[in-house]
Amino acid sequence: MKMIFKIAWRNIWRNKRRSIITISSIFCAVFFAVFARSFQIGVYDKMISNMVGMYTGYLQIHQDGYWEEQSLENSFIPDESLRLSLQNQSNINDYNERLESFALSASEELTKGVMVMGIQFEKEDELMDLSSKMTAGKFPSNTSNTLVLSEGLAAYYKLSIGDSLILLGQGYHGTTANGIYPIEGILKLPMPNLNDRVVLLPIETAQELYAAPGRVTSIVLQVDDPKKLNATKKELDKTIDLNKYELMDWKKLLPELVQTIQADSAGGIIILGVLYMIITFGILGTLLMMTAERMYEFGILVSIGMRKGKLILTMVIESIIMGGIGIVLGIIGITPVRYYFYLNPINLEAEAAEAIKTYGFEPVIPASLDLSIAFNHGLIVLGIVVLCSLYPIITIFRLKPVKAMKA
Amino acid sequence: MKKLLSFFIVFVFQANAQDAYQIIKQADEHLRGGSQKAVMSIEVQRPKWSRTMEIKAWSLGNDYSFILINAPARDKGTVFLKREKEIWNWQPKIEKVIKLPPSMMMQSWMGSDFTNDDLVKESSILLDYTHEIIGDTLILNRACYNIQLTPKPEAAVVWGKIKTFIDKNDFLQLGSEFYDEDGYLINKMEASEIRFFGSKILPSKMVMTPLEEEGQMTILLYKSIEYNIDIDETFFSKQNMKRLR
C-alpha cells in the first residue's frame, strides 16, 4: 500500500507540467465556487445585520408569553440573577432595556395612534446608530420629560422642536396613561411605516407615563460576535429561568427575513449549480486529456504485468492528492480576495442604491468570510474530482495494452 | 279552525314580544330615566392585581353623561363626556379635550371589563334586538322574567344572543348573560344588594365577569343616587368638563 502511495506521488511530480495543469483546474474550481458563494452569503449576512441592527437586535429577552401577547401586562422587572447571567456572558457587550406600548397622540385638532418606545438613548445609539438618524434637535437626558418624534409624525402634526405632543393611553394594570411632552428631537427612521408612527421617550419617563416603575417589555442584547450566536444562546438557555423568561433570536423575531433569504437562496443555489456544471466540465476535460496522454504509459505498465486494479488505485490516489493540493491552494488563494471584498464591498448603481437605502439597507454586495463556505465547497470539488476520475478508471479497465501502446 | 289557531298563536307571540319589549323598556327607564347624579366605586379585579376607582356620574337619559374620577390619585380629575355616540376625554395634566377615535372605542374603559363602546351602546338594547319572554327565574328570592334578546339581522352588535333577567315587581335588571353565535357564554352580569336610593329601589352592586379569563371581574358599587336634579342637555358640554367637581 505504501508502495502505491509512493508511486502515485512520484507520478505526479514526474510530469510537472501535466500535474500543474490538473491542479490548477481544481484550484480554479474551488476559487470560483467559493468566490461566488461568498458574495451570495455576504449579501444575506448584510441583510441580516441591517435588519437586526435597525430594531430587533440579535437576541431579546421577554417575559414568558410576551411575544404571543404584546401588552404592558406582560412586562417584567429584570431581577438580579438575570442581570448577572447577562454580565457573565462573554459574547454580550451590553444589554438595552425597553418599555414599548401604544398610545393615542394628540395635538390641538389631530389625533393619531402611535407606538411609544421607552429606551435608554445612549445604549440604543450603540445598537441602532440613532444619532445618525436624527434630523433635528438632540437626545433627551435620562430623566427629562421630553420626547423624540419620528419625521412622519412631525410632518403630520406640523410640529417642531419645542412644541408639545399629548400622549394618551392605557397604563399598567389599567391606569390611565397620559402626559404632555415637549419635543426635544426629530429623527428619520429607515422604514416608512415606522417613520410615521414612532415616539421615543427616555425609559424612566415611559415607565412613569404607563405607571410601570422599573418595568420593561424587552431586553435587547448587544451581541459581540454574531457568528457565535447559537453558542451564546445555548449558554444563556441554561442560566436563565425559562419558566419566567423567553429568549428569542432574530430568526424568531423576524421570520419574514428568514423566508426572504431562503427564497433568494434557492435561486442562488440553481446558479451555483450551473457554475458547478462548468467546473465539472473543466476538471473532466483536464482528466480526459491527461488520460489520453498517458495511454501509452498505461499500456506498457499493464503489459509488463501490473494489475489493472492496482493501476486504477494508483491513479485514483494521484487524483485525490492533486485534488487536495488544488483545493488547499484554492482556499488559500481565495481568502485574500474575499477579505478584500469584505472590506471593500461592491457598490450598487446610483438609483438602485437610493431605493435600497430608503428601506434602511446598505446598497452593497460584500463577501462573507465564513470558513465553512471554503470547507463545504472544497469538499464538493473533491467529490467532483473523484467522480471525474471515473473516466480514467473505466478507460484503464477497458484497456487493451497493445492498442494503447500504439497511440 | 286552523286559520283561527294560527292567528291566535301569532297574536300571543306578538303579545309576548310586545310585553318583552315593554318590560325591558321599563327596566331601562327605571334605571336610567330622567336625570340623575350618582356616586359609585368601580373595582377592577385581575388574577394578579386589583384597582378601585371612586367616581361621580351625571346622566340625562341614555344620551348624555359625565363621568368624573376622584380616586386613585393618579387618575383624579379625569372626566369622560358622552354625547350620543361620541366620547370625549379630559385629563387635568394635559388640559385638553380629546375626542376618542373609533380605534379607542373597542378598548377597555379604564382597564375594566367594559369597553368604551359599552358606555355608548347601552341604548341599543331596545333598538338592536328583538325581545321574547322565554320563562321565569328566581334571583335573590325575587321572581324574574327570563327574556331572550336576539340581535336584528342588521344590528352592529357582536353577540349571538343575550339573556336578561328582570324582576317582575320592580323591573330591576338583576342579571344578563352574553352569548356568542355558537352559544358559548362570554360575559355575565349579575346584580345584587338591592336597597333604596331615595324613593327608588335598585341593586347597588353589579358585577361584570368575562368568562374567557380566570379571576377577572369588574364590580360596580353605587353609593348614592340623586334623581331629577336640575340639569339639561347644555350641562353636558366640553367646557363643563374642566369645571366638574
Next chain:
Amino acid sequence: MMTTVKIAWRNIWRTPMRSLIVISSIVLGIWAGIFVIAFCYGLNSQRTMNRIESAVSHIQIHHPEYEKDFDSKFTIENPITLEKTFEADPEIKSYALRSLQLGMISSPIKSNGVQIIGVNKAQEKEVTNLYKNLTKGSYFETKRKNPILIGEVLAKKLNVRLRSKVVLTFQDNENNIISGAFRVCGIFKTQFSKYDEGNVFIQNSDLHRLIQSEGYHQAAVLCYSIEQVESVLSRLENQLKGATIKDWKKVAPELAYADEVMETWLFLIMIIIMLTLIFGIINTMLMAVFERRKELGMLMAIGMNKSKVFTLILMETLFLSLVGAPTGMLLGALTIQLTSETGIDLSIVGDGLQSVGLSNIIYPIIEPKFYFLTGVLVFLFTLIAAIYPSKKALRLKPTEAIRTI
C-alpha cells in the same frame, strides 16, 4: 494560408474526442450564460408580476390630498368620467374602484385595527388575484347581507370562522362613528401574514350604505401587458386633471429597482462564470497541445514555421468555436423554450418561496439580444483562452518532441 486552414479543419475531425471536449466546453459556457440570464430575469419578473397582481396593479389613482394622511374625505372626483375614460382606452384591460377606511373589527372576544377595503366584486376580480387566495368560503357569492372577507391570521386572532358575525367600526366623512355587522363569507391567505392581519374586504355597496356617501378613494388599473403602462400613464395624465396618477414603479419602488439590483448581481455572476470557463478552456487546450507534441513537433521538424503552427492551433480553436457557438445558442434557446412553458420547480431547493410572493415555479425569460451577446462573448473568450496554449506550443522543441515515447 489555405493549407493551414485545410489542415486545421481536418485536424478537428481527426481527433473527435479532443474536439468534442472543447466544443462541449463552449456549448456549455454559452448555454450556462443564457440559462442564468433567463433564470434571473424570470425570477425577477415573477416577483414583480406577483406583486402587481396581488396588490399594486399597473396604475393607481387617488385624490391628490388623499395619500398624505389617508383622510377619507378625499375621494376621487368624477368616478363616472373616470370609468368612461378607462373603458375607452384600448390598452386598459381592467380597472377597479375601491373605498378605503381605517377602523376596527370586533368579535365577542377581541378587537383589532384594520384597513377596510370596499370593492366592486366583479371589477376587483379582473384586477387582483384576491379571489384565488381564498382558503375557505367564497368570493362574495352569498345571499346574506354584508359579507366580509378576512385573512386566516385575523380569523384565528378573533376566533371566528365562516359565517361568524363581526362588527366593523369606523368614522364617516363627518367624523361620526359608524358601525355595522358583517358575516364572514370567505377566508383568504396571501404570502404576507401582516397583510392578512391588517386588511379586510367588503362590498362597496355595503360600505356606501353605511356611511351614506358614494365616494371612492382608489382606482386601480391593469393593462394588457406591462409594456403598455407607460403610454397609458401619459394618456391618463392628460385626460384626468386633478388626480394623482402613479404607475407601479412609484407605488412600489422596490420592484422597479429590483431589476437594477439583479443586473448588478448578474454581471458579477457572469464574470465569474466566464472566468471559470476561460480557465477551463485554457487547461483543456494546454493538455491538448501537450498531448499533441509529437505531432506538432513533427510538423515543425518538417518545416512548418512557428507562426503557422500558432495560426494552426488558433484556427482549430476558431472552427471549434464556430461549431460550438451556434450549437450552444440553439441548446440554450431550446432549454428556454421548454422551461418557459413548464417552468422550473424550485421546491427541490427551497421552501421559503411562497411566503415571499413567489410560486415555486420560475419561468425563465430572456431578451433576444442576450443570445447574441453571450454567443459573441464566449466566442471571443475562447479565442483569447486559446492564445496562451498556442504560445506554449511554440516553445516545443521539435527534436525533443519527436524523441518522446
